[in-house]
Amino acid sequence: MQKQIKRFKLRSISAMVASFLIAQAAWAVDPFTVRDIRVEGLQRVEPGTIFASLPFRVGETYNDDKGSSAIRALFGLGLFKDVRLEVSGDVLVVIVEERPTVADVDFVGTKEFDKEVLKKALRDIGLADGRPFDKALADRAEQELKRQYVNRSLYGAEVLTTVTPIERNRVNVTFSVIEGDIAKIKEIRVVGNKAFSESTLRGLFDLNTGSWLSWYTKSNQYSRVKLNADIETLRSYYLTRGYLEFKVDSTQVAISPNKQDISVTLNITEGERFTVSGVKLEGNFLEREEEFKSLVTIKPGDAYNADLVAQTVKAFTEYYGSFGFAFAKVDAKPEIDRVNNRVAFVLQGDPSRRAYVRRINIGGNNRTRDEVVRREFRQFEASWYDGDKIRLSRDRVDRLGYFTEVNIDTQEVPGTPDQVDLNLAVVEKPTGNLQLGAGFSSAEKLSFIFGFKQENAFGTGNYLGLEVNTGKFNRQFVLSTVDPYFTNDGISRTFDIYSRTSRPYDSQGGDYALKTTGGSVRFGVPFSEVDTVYFGVGLEQIDISGAVLPQVYRDYIRTFGAKSNTVPLTVGWSRDDRDSALVPSKGTFQRAYGDWGIAGDARFLRANYQVQKYIPLNKQFTIALNGEVGWGKGLNGQPFPVFKNSYSGGLGSVRGFEPGTLGPRDAQGNAIGGPKKITLNAEILAPFPGAGNDRTLRLFGFVDTGNVFGENDKYSLGDLRSSVGIGISWISPLGPLRLAIANPLSKKPTDRIQRLQFQIGTSF
Incomplete structure (x- = not known):
């Protein structure tokens, strides 16, 4: 096979030399008028391709210069390995030998990549089935393959290209790969540091020398992108701690001769630590100097902080924009006193000129209707440019959840210096999903989940969803539809149809179920840009069934019957400014809701408020706090309906106790829950040992306190249960997984303890 490749190379080189010599001979002719042009040697190339490339036509004069231009043009097509021009009287004969075409591209020995991924990478550089074969192109393809492996830290990968000629002037191209082992980082060094220890600086990096969890985090596999990110993290660490003149002098990445071990060395110069001596405004x-001064976050006497300087410049620019100055410039000029290691900043402001917004252009929304995007805008056409409203508009469009990217670009209108156009560019993402999943918990065992959601049905911005859960203790069927702009003012309308069957966690006293079937309509009224209040009304039917019922349910049936109806009014409010719904590290989530049974068999009031707060201590550690309080009361002399009770115990409330077993019990000792509830949780989230800065796998310690109380009971701190423990949080393919080991601190002899608890599909 290797001999065939060598012969193939020699024939190609010989053909090139021969074509050059023959072309030289073809040039040495006297000019003549071309009566006809013939083409010989074509197999797949159309004759028209040849004629279109020739610098002369029938009836025109042929000379040496045109002959040389013709040969260069035909070779430039990349379709031929040999081109000759021959003259027979006044007939010009073009003789070509086509390059072979690629019949098939195959890979042998590739385990790290899917073959289709590799084929696509080679197709992008021009090597694919049906295209002309070029040895230079094959060399480029070989280098591209090696580059792909280097990106995966497989520096020892070897690629051998085999070209096999087959019938009809075609070739098969095979890349044989010996991948080798992944190169691992054996050493990371920071040289030149004085203010901070090398271990402290290395702790900032996502790259490291590996641990027992490196198979999961891959943190010991070198990546240039990751290294650049770590360098920026290092630079930010110094620049936010006073080191104004910090710089990274060089980055050295060395690989061992066997291409298995990598050493990374960063040479840095810290410089001196500077403090801010003053800030003044010019321009x-x-x-409104006082208003601008209130935006300054740089404080004299503090260490220099590049982030605060950038925040101040951004705040000034945005404040200029709120008055219509779209082209404002703000420069933060440092005045450095190296003798005393002090720096003063001069904030030079130039508002430039005020501008109107002429037109708002929207691009990239191939599926989503324009009106769905435009109704989120708070900046209007033919109005003064307002930076605050533009940013708010951009954020509102982004919060729709229909796009992966939302960018606004300000463009000057040519010839009109006081007008600008806003160009909103979006990249759409699939807004519908079909969810098939399973959950497993220590309480419910195995459950299956089916869901269909379309958040942007037919590009209208409306929501359509179906959810089915087959859990042992909680089964549900929910059909929902939401029109976010039921009115032009942004009032939303939601319809829900549902059937929920709930079995208490503790059913030792009998097999019974509470089935709730009904529907509701709810309207959301925006009271501000971030606050929405919800109002709604529903109709519910409650069906209590079972062969052996606890006394509390028999009492309810004697009062209302096995089947009862109620008409609840609902009101709710929520606000969520967390940086992530799955792995938050900062921000607050709040929600409140209330039910009022105004008609039907059961009359009651119920209210609930929950707040979560995430406080970042640094890049790796986060404090998470959760508080929830619930209250309920029966009306018109009726007891609070038992099917509206809250439960406590287990994950999501007080860990270390069996799920739903805290609070009041009936005569048989079954937990029946209660309308009053208190839950307090505090967690500190830390990196899992060996996982580095990976936030999808974390270790946490916690303290829980809470309980539920009967309708006629008072909230009592003395009756609260509490526990302390540790746990693991993992964002698994099936959803958030939490495993906790808890030790109850305050408990009663009748409490049911469960120290180890886990669940898939829950958070906090």
Whole structure:
């Protein structure tokens, strides 16, 4: 096979030399008028391709210069390995030998990549089935393959290209790969540091020398992208701690001769630590100097902080924009006193000129209707440019959840210096999903989940969803539809149809179930840009069934019957500014809701409020706090309906106790829950040992306190249960997984303890 490849190379080189010599001979002719042009040697190339490339036509004069131009043009097509021009009287004969075409591209020995991924990478550089074969192209393909392996830290990968000629002037191209082992980082060094220890600086990096969990985090596999990110993290660490003149002098990445071990060395110069001596404003600040000064976050006497400087410049620019100055410039000029290691900043402001927004252009929304995007805008056409409203508009469009990217670009209108166009560019993402999943918990065992959601049905911005859960203790069927702009003012309308069957966690006293069937309509009224209040009304039917019922349910049936109806009014409010719904590290989530049974058999009031707060201590550690309080009361002399009770115990409330077993019990000792509830949780989230800065796998310690109380009971701190423990949080393919080991601190002899608890599909 290797001999065939060598012969193939020699024939190609010989053909090139021969074509050059023959072309030289073809040039040495006297000019003549071309009566006809013939083409010989074509197999797959159309004759028209040849004629279109020739610098002359029938009836025109042929000379040496045109002959040389013709040969260069035909070779430039990349379709031929040999081109000759021959003259027979006044007939010009073009003789070509086509390059072979690629019949098939195959890979042998590739385990790290899917073959289709590799074929696509080679197709992008021009090597694919049906295209002309070029040895230079094959060399490029070989280098591209090696580059792909280097990106995966497989520096020892070897690629051998085999070209096999087959019938009809075609070739098969095979890349044989010996992948080798992944190169691992054996050493990371920071040289030149004085203020901070090398271990402290290395702790900032996502790259490391490996641990027992490196198979999961891959943190010891070198990546140039990751290294650049770590360098920026290092630079930010110094620049936010006073080191104004910090710089990374060089980055050295060395690989061992066997291409298995990598050493990374960063040479840095810290410079001196500077403190801020003062801040002054110069330029035109629209006679609002005091307002601009209130935006300054740089404080004299503090260490220099590049982040605060950038925040101040951004705040100034945005404040200029709120008055219509779209082209404002703000420069933070440092005045460095190296003798005393102090720096003063001069904030130079130039508002430039005020501008109107002429037109708002929307692009990239191939599926989503324009009106769905435009109704989120708070900046209007033909109005003054307002930076605050533009940013708010961009955020509102982004919060729709229909796009992966939302960018607004300000473009000057040519010839009109006081007008700008806003160009909103979006990249759509699939907004519908079909969910098939399973959950497993220590309480419910195995459950299956089916869901269909379309958040942007037919590009209208409306929501359509179906959810089915087959859990042992909680089964549900829910059909929902939401029109976010039921009115032009942004009032939303939601319809829900549902059937929920709930079995208490503790059913030792009998096999019974509470089935709730009904529907509701709810309207969401925006009271501000971030607050929405919900109002709604529903109709519910409660069906209590079972052969052996606890006394509390027999009492309810004697009062209302096995089947009862109620008409609840609902009101709710929520706000969520967390940086992530799955792995939050900062921000607050709040929600409140209330039910009022105004008609039907059961009359009651119920209210609930929950708040979660995430406080970042640093890049790796986060404090998470959760508080929830619930209250309920029966009306018109009726007891609070038992099917509206809250439960406590287990994951999501007080860990270390069996799920739903805290609070009041009936005569048989079954937990029946209660309308009053208190839950307090505190967690500190830390990196899992060996996982580095990976936030999808974390270790946490916690303290829980809480309980539920009967309708006629008072909230009592003395009756609260509490526990302490540790746990693991993992964002698994099936959803958030939490495993906790808890030790109850305050408990009663009748409490049911469960120290180890886990569940898939829950958070906090």
